[in-house]
Amino acid sequence: MAEIVIKNLRKEFGDFTAVQSSSFKIEDGEFFMLLGPSGCGKTTTLRMIAGLELPTSGEIYIDKEEVGQKPARQRDIAFVFQMFALYPHMNVRRNISYPLISQGMSTRQVKDKVAEVSRILGIEDILDRPVSGLSGGDRQRVALGRAIVREPKAFMMDEPLGALDAEFREHMAEELRALHDRMGATTVYVTHDQLEAMQMGDKIVVMNHGVIEQFGTPQDIYDKPATMFVADFIGSPSMNFLRFHGEVHAGSSNVRLHHVDLAVPTVREPFQGDLVYGIRPEHISLRDEGDNRGEIVAAEYLGTTQIVTVKTSGGNLKARIASDQPAKPGETVALEFNGTTATLFDNQSGRALRSDLNEGILSHV
Incomplete structure (x- = not known):
């Protein structure tokens, strides 16, 4: 061959x-x-x-x-x-x-x-x-x-x-x-x-x-999506996006988003401007207590898992959780993000910022 x-x-x-x-x-x-x-x-x-x-x-x-x-x-x-x-x-x-x-x-x-x-x-x-x-x-x-x-x-x-x-x-x-x-x-x-x-x-x-x-x-x-297009195109449901204006410094491991501190993989390049916090549905957990709260507006049963849509101050987010976990529309829940898997994007270019998560992947893109 x-x-x-x-x-x-x-x-x-x-x-x-x-x-x-x-x-x-x-x-x-x-x-x-x-x-x-x-x-x-x-x-x-x-x-x-x-x-x-x-x-x-x-x-x-x-x-x-x-x-x-x-x-x-x-x-x-x-x-x-x-x-x-x-x-x-x-x-x-x-x-x-x-x-x-x-x-x-x-x-x-x-x-x-x-x-x-x-x-x-x-x-x-x-x-x-x-x-x-x-x-x-x-x-x-x-x-x-x-x-x-x-x-x-x-x-x-x-x-x-x-x-x-x-x-x-x-x-x-x-x-x-x-x-x-x-x-x-x-x-x-x-x-x-x-x-x-x-x-x-x-x-x-x-x-x-x-x-x-x-x-x-x-x-x-x-x-490790290199762009927002890839993050949105790959995955069902696709990656969640939360947009905000802020500043990150080289070495930062968290961001301030809608009055809540969220963990991110350590950032390798400074950036100031319009940012997007990207998180996959399976990396969002629903809890009874926490600062980042929202209202469940839909729950889609898929057998072993369910896709729950939560309305938050930053927009609707989808979480993939176990099918036996209670999740009823109208309930208020707290959202917990696995920040080590999140991706930060430059909202204008759509490209991912370099971080511990994607440093190697983005080196040749």
């Missing part, structure tokens, strides 16, 4: 810039996620890596070879689309074997490779069926089979599970990750679903308006 390196990649469509100076590295054998909302530039980035779009500027290295201006056929890349892109007039066996036949492989080699791939994907019993009559999940397996049978340097996947229903999508995500682990393939995967990205990815690039907001492991991106 192959390492993929992107340097200052840019793509313009007339006056519109779809991707702005993106740089990142995909390790050999990594399952790499390009994540973001519609129109953020993730699919355009994937298509440039695959050679389906040529960059306006920048460099693309696959297996240490610069391929930025080479067509797709010279990059040894396999592409899996959301809508399967199968040949409807062929059966499963012919769809999978077609790339090998096009390469001039012998009948014996083609037969052996198709048998191996169909065994890996569990589709041996449908090889002679027409693809037009298959379920969405089976068609996706066939599309994957046609991609992996060539043993390319890397796989490009553009929301391949997007057309499946929610329950089967989760099942296929597990299968796809297990297949990746067995093959050790370099995979670049586009999705707008943050749960899918967190579940499957070794590394994630979060994009917004053509710009990389953050690059890192799923845990780093969730625990």
Whole structure:
């Protein structure tokens, strides 16, 4: 397989810039996620890596070879689309074997490779069926089979599970990750679903308006968001934000917010102005006594946990608490924050201030 390196990649469509100076590295054998909302530039980035779009500027290295201006056929890349892109007039066996036949492989080699791939994907019993009559999940397996049978340097996947229903999508995500682990393939995967990205990815690039907001492991991106966009986009419910005007000094470990002192990870840079205190719902506890008080306005039962919405002087906050903890709308409660997990943001730029929590993560952003 192959390492993929992107340097200052840019793509313009007339006056519109779809991707702005993106740089990142995909390790050999990594399952790499390009994540973001519609129109953020993730699919355009994937298509440039695959050679389906040529960059306006920048460099693309696959297996240490610069391929930025080479067509797709010279990059040894396999592409899996959301809508399967199968040949409807062929059966499963012919769809999978077609790339090998096009390469001039012998009948014996083609037969052996198709048998191996169909065994890996569990589709041996449908090889002679027409693809037009298959379920969405089976068609996706066939599309994957046609991609992996060539043993390319890397796989490009553009929301391949997007057309499946929610329950089967989760099942296929597990299968796809297990297949990746067995093959050790370099995979670049586009999705707008943050749960899918967190579940499957070794590394994630979060994009917004053509710009990389953050690059890192799923845990780093969730625990240590580099921007308010990432903090809001990742997580369900997303991070709570409390806005205030204040001043923090280098070495500070608390802030004064709405007449209440709140702990924060030790701040590494001084700042004065409009700030945002960010805290995940699971890091808020409800207590009977305390200074930071609010009124419960809603409680959403989720089985093992519940999401409680509390109205405070700084706005509504969501807390994730145990499902058996009493929480009734109309009750007044005190909120306790786990300040060691909080993130301070510059409200104007949206970027996180450097602290003990995110010092290393923000050093390369």
